[in-house]
Amino acid sequence: MPTNRTTTQIRLTTRPVGEPADSDFTTTTEEVPELTEGQVLLRTVYLSLDPYMRGRMSDAKSYAEPVPVGGVMVGATVCEVVESRSERRAVGDLVLAYTGWQTLAVADARHTRRLDPEAAPVSTALGVLGMPGFTAYAGLLEIGRPKEGETVVVAAATGPVGSAVGQIAQLKGARSVGIAGGPEKVRALTEEFGFDVALDHRSPTFRDDLAAATPDGVDVYFENVGGPVAEAVTRRLNLYARVPVCGLVANYNATEAPEGPDRLPGFMSRVLTLSLTVRGFIQSEFEPTLQEPFLREMSGWVRDGQVRYREDVVEGLDNALEAFRGLLVGRNFGKLLVQVGDDPTS
C-alpha cells in the first residue's frame, strides 16, 4: 500500500524501435530510501518533456549516456522539497532538479537550484527561463549571430525553443519568420509571439510561401526539426548563412536511412558554394559563459513582456508517454509539461 514515501516511476524496459510504445516502459513503485547528509527528498510538481529524451531512449553514440535499460526515464523537473538534510534547502522550497519521470526522488541538494516563485512562475524554469530558452538564446546568439536586418527562420516556432528564437532575433534587430503546423499555431506566431511572418508547413503552397516570406533569402536557419521543412529552408540560404542545429525531431523515430535519392552530396555542395556554417550544439556547451547573461537578460524580457511564452500542461505522470509521442509529431502547443503533483504556488 502506497505511503507518503512511495514513489511511482516510469522505467525504460526495452529500447524503442521507431515510435516509443507503451510496451517499452514499465510503471513501478518503490519506497524511497532514508536521506543521508546533504540530501533532500523531492516531490515532483512539473516534469518537462523535451525532444532530446528520444535520444536517451536509444544507445546511438551521443553527447550523453543513454538511459540504461531498466532505468527511470530522465528529465528536468520542478519539485517541492518535502524533507531536507541539507542546509542549502528547506522543506517547502521549490527547486529545479533532474529527477526524471517519477513522483518522489532523493537528490543531492547541490544538484538542485532554488526557484523564486515571486520572480516568475516556477514552471518557466523548465521552459522560457530554462533549458529550452537557453538553447534558443545560446544557439541564436553564439552560432546564428543575426545582424540587424537579417532574416532568421525557425520551425516548431510555437515551441519553447522556436518561440524564443524568433522573439530574441527581433530584439536583436533581425526579421523573424516562424514555421508551424496548422492554422491555430500559425495565427499564434504573429498574434502571440509577434513573428514578422508565419508560415504553415502543412500548406500545399509552403515552398512558395517561404520564398515569398524571404525575398532576401535566409541568413540564419535555426534547425530544430529536420525533414522536409529543413530541406525547403536550406534552398533559401544566403552566402555565409549560419545553421545552428539543436534538434532534428522529424528524424528521431527513424529506424533506418530513408530511401533515396541521396541528398547529402547536394547539401554539402550548398555548404561549399554558399560558405555555410552548420553547427550542432547542446546548450550545456555554452552554460559556463552564457548562463548568467541569459538569466539576467531573458528574465527581464519575460518580465517586461518582450518575450512571451506558452505552456501546454498535461495532467498526471500516467499521461507522460502519450504526451511525449505527441511532442515528436507536433501535437503539443507550447512548452510541454506534465503536472505530476500540486503546484503550491499556483
Next chain:
Amino acid sequence: MPTNRTTTQIRLTTRPVGEPADSDFTTTTEEVPELTEGQVLLRTVYLSLDPYMRGRMSDAKSYAEPVPVGGVMVGATVCEVVESRSERRAVGDLVLAYTGWQTLAVADARHTRRLDPEAAPVSTALGVLGMPGFTAYAGLLEIGRPKEGETVVVAAATGPVGSAVGQIAQLKGARSVGIAGGPEKVRALTEEFGFDVALDHRSPTFRDDLAAATPDGVDVYFENVGGPVAEAVTRRLNLYARVPVCGLVANYNATEAPEGPDRLPGFMSRVLTLSLTVRGFIQSEFEPTLQEPFLREMSGWVRDGQVRYREDVVEGLDNALEAFRGLLVGRNFGKLLVQVGDDPTS
C-alpha cells in the same frame, strides 16, 4: 597566319553535363588589342588547373559567376610581361595573373602581382605559395583550429591543398593522417610530406585502416573530396570536431542526386549529437586578414624545407582539358600546372 600578337584561347562553348568533353570547348585564335594606359600584355608561362574550375563551367548558384558560354576558360596564371603601358610592371617581369586558358592576354597591371624568382620558383605562386596553399592555411587554422595532439585527416593528400594541410597541422603540433589513391602516392605521403600515417582509399581494408590510424578519433577533417572517403572519415569524428569544406571533387561531375539511401538525415544526426562544426569556405573570404601572415609564414616554411610541395607539369595548352579531366579523378600527382610557354627563370 599567327603573329607574335596572336593569342590561342580555349573557350567554353557548351556547359558540360557530367565529365567535361572535348566537344564542350573550342580553341580559337585572335589578335590581342593594342594596350591602353595602365595595361600590360602577358605571355602565359604556367596555367594552374584546379578543381573549382568545374564549378565555373556550370551555372549552378555559387559564390562566383560561371564562365559565360563562349567565354575563355578562367584560371590563375604565371605570366611574363611582354609589353607594358604601366609604370607598375616592366617588360620581363614575371607576374601572377588571372588570364585563363590562353597564351597571350591583355590585363590591367593592377590585377597582377609581381613575383620574385629569387625567393621561390615562380610556379609556386600557383601552388604552395598561392591559392591552394592559402586554402590549406586559412581553412585549417581559421576553421579547423587543430590543437596540439589532435588528429587531422585530409584526403587528396598529395595534392597542393592536402599536402599543405598535413604539414601545417604537424607544424601546429597535431597528428596528420593523409589519404590518397594508390601505393605510389601513399608512399609519398610519409616519405615526401612527412604525414604521421598514410592510407590508401582504394584498399579494400580502407575503413579498418582508417579506424586503426585514428585510435582517438578525428578532430579535424579537412574536406576536399566528398564521396565514400568523406563518408568513412565522418564516422570517426569526435565530439566538437571541425570540418572545413573547401571542395567536393568526387561530386563535381555528378548530374543528379545519387541513388539512396538518403544519407542526409544520418549526417545531420551526427552534426547534432557530436556538436560538429561544418563550414564551407573559399579562400578569398580570409584574404583580407590572413594573406599577409600566410605569405610570411609559408614562405619561411618552404624555404626551410618544413613544408614540401610537389608539382605535376603538363606541357602545352592543348593538353589542358585532358589534364583537367584527370584532376577530377585523381590522375595527377601534385599541383597540376600546364606549361603554356617557356619559363625564363628555369
